[in-house]
Amino acid sequence: MKVVTILLAAVVISLCCFTTKAQDNPFMEMAGKKYAEYAQELYRHYEEFLKLDTVECRKVVRQIEEVARRTGSTEWKMYVDYFELILTKIKDNYPEVYSENMLKQEFELLDKARKAGVAQIEFKIRDEILVNYYRFKKYELSLEQCNIQADRLQDVSSDDVPEKSRYLIQIGNLYYDFRDYTNAISFYEQALSEPETGYNQWFRLSALNNLGLCYRYGLDDLDRSDSCFYAILQTGYFLSKDEERRDNWDGVAEGNLGRNMFLRQEYDQAIPFLKNSLEKVVKSGDYGYASGPSNVLATIYLIKGNMAEAKRYIDLTTDYYTQMPRVSNLVNIYETRSKYYAMTGNTALLNIAYMDSTLAEYMRRADEFNAILIVRVEQRRHISEQALKDEQLHTEMIQKSAYRFVNRVLVIACALMAVVAALLYLFYRQKQIAYRALVHKIQQSAKEPVIPTNQPDTTDRGIFEELNRLIVEKQIFLQPDITLDTLVQLTGIGRNYISQAVNLCKGEGFAAFINEYRIKEAVRLLSEAKKTKLPIEEIAVMTGFNDRTTFYRAFKKSTGVSPSVFRKNLTVREDNH
Numbered sequence: 267m268k269v270v271t272i273l274l275a276a277v278v279i280s281l282c283c284f285t286t287k288a289q290d291n292p293f294m295e296m297a298g299k300k301y302a303e304y305a306q307e308l309y310r311h312y313e314e315f316l317k318l319d320t321v322e323c324r325k326v327v328r329q330i331e332e333v334a335r336r337t338g339s340t341e342w343k344m345y346v347d348y349f350e351l352i353l354t355k356i357k358d359n360y361p362e363v364y365s366e367n368m369l370k371q372e373f374e375l376l377d378k379a380r381k382a383g384v385a386q387i388e389f390k391i392r393d394e395i396l397v398n399y400y401r402f403k404k405y406e407l408s409l410e411q412c413n414i415q416a417d418r419l420q421d422v423s424s425d426d427v428p429e430k431s432r433y434l435i436q437i438g439n440l441y442y443d444f445r446d447y448t449n450a451i452s453f454y455e456q457a458l459s460e461p462e463t464g465y466n467q468w469f470r471l472s473a474l475n476n477l478g479l480c481y482r483y484g485l486d487d488l489d490r491s492d493s494c495f496y497a498i499l500q501t502g503y504f505l506s507k508d509e510e511r512r513d514n515w516d517g518v519a520e521g522n523l524g525r526n527m528f529l530r531q532e533y534d535q536a537i538p539f540l541k542n543s544l545e546k547v548v549k550s551g552d553y554g555y556a557s558g559p560s561n562v563l564a565t566i567y568l569i570k571g572n573m574a575e576a577k578r579y580i581d582l583t584t585d586y587y588t589q590m591p592r593v594s595n596l597v598n599i600y601e602t603r604s605k606y607y608a609m610t611g612n613t614a615l616l617n618i619a620y621m622d623s624t625l626a627e628y629m630r631r632a633d634e635f636n637a638i639l640i641v642r643v644e645q646r647r648h649i650s651e652q653a654l655k656d657e658q659l660h661t662e663m664i665q666k667s668a669y670r671f672v673n674r675v676l677v678i679a680c681a682l683m684a685v686v687a688a689l690l691y692l693f694y695r696q697k698q699i700a701y702r703a704l705v706h707k708i709q710q711s712a713k714e715p716v717i718p719t720n721q722p723d724t725t726d727r728g729i730f731e732e733l734n735r736l737i738v739e740k741q742i743f744l745q746p747d748i749t750l751d752t753l754v755q756l757t758g759i760g761r762n763y764i765s766q767a768v769n770l771c772k773g774e775g776f777a778a779f780i781n782e783y784r785i786k787e788a789v790r791l792l793s794e795a796k797k798t799k800l801p802i803e804e805i806a807v808m809t810g811f812n813d814r815t816t817f818y819r820a821f822k823k824s825t826g827v828s829p830s831v832f833r834k835n836l837t838v839r840e841d842n843h
Contacts, residue, residue: 291332292307292311294333297336297337298337302424302425302426302428305386305427305429305465306428306465309465316352320356320357323356324353326349327346330342330349334346340384341384344375344378347375348387348390351375369395369398372394375391376388376391376392379391385422386429388418389433390429393415396411396437399411405444412440415437419433424460428463428465430457431457431469432466434454434457434460437453438454441453442479442480450477450484454474458470467501471498471501471515474494474497474498475518475522478522479522482522482526488526491526495519496523499516499520513549514546514547514552516546517542517549517550518543518552520539520542520543521539521558524537524543524562525558525559525562527539537563537566540559540562540566541563544560553586553587554590557599560579561579561583561599561602563579568602568606573609573610580602580603584599587599588773702835704827704835705827705835708826708827709789709793712785712789712790716734716783716786718730718772720770720773722767722771726770727767729759729767730767733764733767736756737783738783740756743780743783743809744787744809746807748780749776750764780810781824784820785809785821785824787809788805788806788809791809792805792829792836793836805829817829
């Protein structure tokens with residue numbers, strides 16, 4: 267009896283210990299369950315993991331290791347490897363840096379997951395690989411992974427891999443970026459045919475939106491395009507938190523409906539949709555999208571001859587674009603501004619706007635041409651491979667005919683390769699010329715003083731000019747720790763007065779104002795013959811930036827190119843010594 271009592275006590279103690287462990291380790295509750303039952307919770311932990319410091323990340327990895335050790339599950343051992351990989355990316359400053367070694371680790375884990383039959387890890391890793399290939403302009407390799415992913419997705423259901431629709435949408439997005447609207451529509455429709463859940467609902471909204479854009483730009487079918495955007499507005503959300511933040515998606519849908527009405531020349535019907543869109547997306551902080559409907563409103567008011575409203579929305583568009591640049595909107599913004607200058611008789615500004623928009627449009631189209639050309643070459647390659655396989659089968663019956671056919675294919679292929687190579691070289695040279703022209707323009711702009719972009723009252727302008735004189739004379743923008751209080755101490759002017767003067771004169775905050783001086787100095791240093799061999803990190807420190815990443819971000823936002831691209835395309839080096 268005593269022995270039984272002791273054994274029962276031991277069992278109770280063990281259970282208590284395990285329960286405590288489970289409470290301390292949130293992943294323990296997922297152990298032993300089917301993946302679909304805990305996928306959403308695991309994704310939530312993944313999103314939180316990305317926000318943690320490396321110490322906290324290590325703690326999470328140890329918790330997953332504990333589950334793998336206790337269960338002996340291959341699946342959970344794969345999760346350990348995956349989160350270890352994510353931790354490596356965090357430490358290596360991903361996605362700013364994406365090395366060949368990182369790519370190698372991803373492929374090793376991908377192969378391991380495929381052989382182990384852990385589909386959720388396989389799909390997740392391949393999804394990251396194809397996106398990274400695309401981000402770093404390895405388009406053919408990205409498409410190759412897209413094709414593999416699409417084939418593998420046919421073998422699973424959403425019951426096994428709840429993220430299936432998200433992966434289909436990702437493939438659709440890549441084809442959409444390549445302007446291959448037919449393939450994009452196919453993948454979006456496959457994704458939308460999957461069951462709708464709280465887990466994939468936000469991704470489905472993206473699919474509906476892009477499907478509407480495909481119908482608009484690819485098929486010129488505005489009615490079917492409208493149906494997609496209305497479907498977004500009619501979506502009932504599963505989660506209360508989604509209801510609270512639906513303003514942004516509603517604003518995007520109304521903006522696209524307004525643009526379709528604009529394309530039909532239904533201007534009066536379009537205006538309320540576009541205004542509603544602006545109100546909602548600005549409220550949610552999506553200034554990148556806001557510049558689109560704002561620019562369409564400006565165009566409508568130009569058509570109606572209402573110059574005051576047109577100018578108001580042109581200024582709003584510029585403000586939204588400045589806060590969150592979206593390259594796809596840039597050419598339309600310049601076009602609207604040029605029309606305004608033409609209609610108001612401002613020839614000088616019309617010429618400036620026209621030259622800028624022409625340069626931006628040329629560079630964008632050159633990039634698009636190169637990307638689409640690669641896609642077409644890849645498509646021809648697959649077609650040629652299939653033709654070769656068919657011909658090899660046919661050879662068994664008519665060998666001589668097959669040889670003649672192959673010879674013709676080889677001649678044509680060589681000719682095509684020569685033409686493609688010539689076109690690629692031509693566009694590379696034209697793109698290089700455009701970049702050099704832009705770099706020269708940046709160099710000239712860096713020599714110009716920092717001046718107000720707006721016209722405030724005399725007091726604010728006077729304060730701004732005093733700040734400008736002080737900053738230039740004392741070179742205080744080179745101090746990495748400069749703040750508003752620094753200028754208060756040097757000038758004796760109140761903090762609020764300085765902040766107001768900067769905001770009213772430049773239309774930007776203090777940090778952006780100081781960075782303008784730093785970027786001009788960085789352009790000067792990068793242009794000097796004696797400084798061109800200095801590491802970019804050293805240039806960043808010399809101009810007052812605390813780290814390379816902040817410098818890269820500020821430089822590209824100000825000039826439109828990264829420091830390395832700027833340096834690569836220098837043709838005339840200036841030496842002030």
